[in-house]
Amino acid sequence: AAEAEAAAAEARATTALQAKRDAVRVEPPAGAGATRLRLQFPNGTKVTRRFGRDETIGALRGFAEVHCADSGFPIASIGLSTSHPKRDYEDDAETLEAAGLHPQAALFVRDLDA
Template sequence: MALGAEPEKGLDVTRVLIRFPTGERKERRFHSNTTITTLYDYVDSLDLLKTENYTLVSNFPRVTYGSEKHSLTLVEAGLHPQASLFIEIEQ
């Protein structure tokens, strides 16, 4: 899980805002060819959740980025140039 340095703003860079169940928000830039798996790695690296069972979800349109989508790039997933995602805890 090596996230690397956060890229500077640019045409091939995606801005992602992640909202946690606590209401906390974290924002980071990623290269647009980064996969969804890297977003999960980023969330895990923050150590803000007490569980590993969660899913990243976009609100509108509602899209769940579960394990079947982990290999998609941010562009392929429709998250480029910017996205707002929230964390849905799995019961």
């Protein structure tokens, strides 16, 4: 019974990750509507990518989750923050522009369970 439950939980996690992967938009071209973000991950890697300024914090969190899983260090509970000024981004419905991240910003991706 425990094995079946574990297998079902893993299947749900795989389905959720695939849904997040499917939701990641194509990287927009550079221009006025694009927000350039540099993400620093807990393992030290840095990724610079453009997002639409109308994309949400939730979409950014989904991108980070997919990147972590694809890079071999899955994180179940992701935190996003900046250091100057120090701010945590928790409202998944807030757009990147409304959050003050447009036209560019550097964010730290944190494992909230660590």
